Amino acid sequence: MGGKVYQAQVLKNFFDTITGTDRNLTRIYMCVISLAKLRGEDVETIGHLVEQLRQSKVKKELSIDVLDYMCEIASDLEITAVKTAFGVKEISDVIHDFDSVSLDSL
Numbered sequence: 221m222g223g224k225v226y227q228a229q230v231l232k233n234f235f236d237t238i239t240g241t242d243r244n245l246t247r248i249y250m251c252v253i254s255l256a257k258l259r260g261e262d263v264e265t266i267g268h269l270v271e272q273l274r275q276s277k278v279k280k281e282l283s284i285d286v287l288d289y290m291c292e293i294a295s296d297l298e299i300t301a302v303k304t305a306f307g308v309k310e311i312s313d314v315i316h317d318f319d320s321v322s323l324d325s326l
Contacts, residue, residue, distance in 0.1 A: 223258065228297050228305030230254050234290055238282060249273050252286055255293055 234251035237244060252273065256266050272283035294302070302308075 224298055224301035225304045227255060227258050227293065228302045230258070231290065231294055231297070231302075232305050238287075245273070245277055248276075248282070248286075252290065255290070259293070 230251050234248065234255075237247045237251065252269055253266065256269055261269075269286060269289060272285045276283045276286065
């Protein structure tokens with residue numbers, strides 16, 4: 221599961237980069253290619269992604285093929301790995317923090 225968590229962390233970095241204020245194409249490139257390598261994609265797929273990233277640089281907008289690839293990875297990952305990477309906790313794990321909250325303290 222460690223590999224899946226790492227993939228989810230790279231995926232999180234990708235989405236943080238494309239939605240943040242510093243949309244650095246080098247960072248986007250590194251996330252996409254890292255995930256492709258981690259997933260053991262064939263040379264043709266990696267080549268297609270690299271070409272789409274080059275076109276993204278020229279057109280100054282992210283290729284839909286790259287975005288589609290990253291969304292496909294997101295849907296393939298196990299939810300447990302994604303929750304771990306994004307720091308999401310189960311309600312049952314944190315419910316004890318809310319046992320002592322009263323309406324008077326709000």
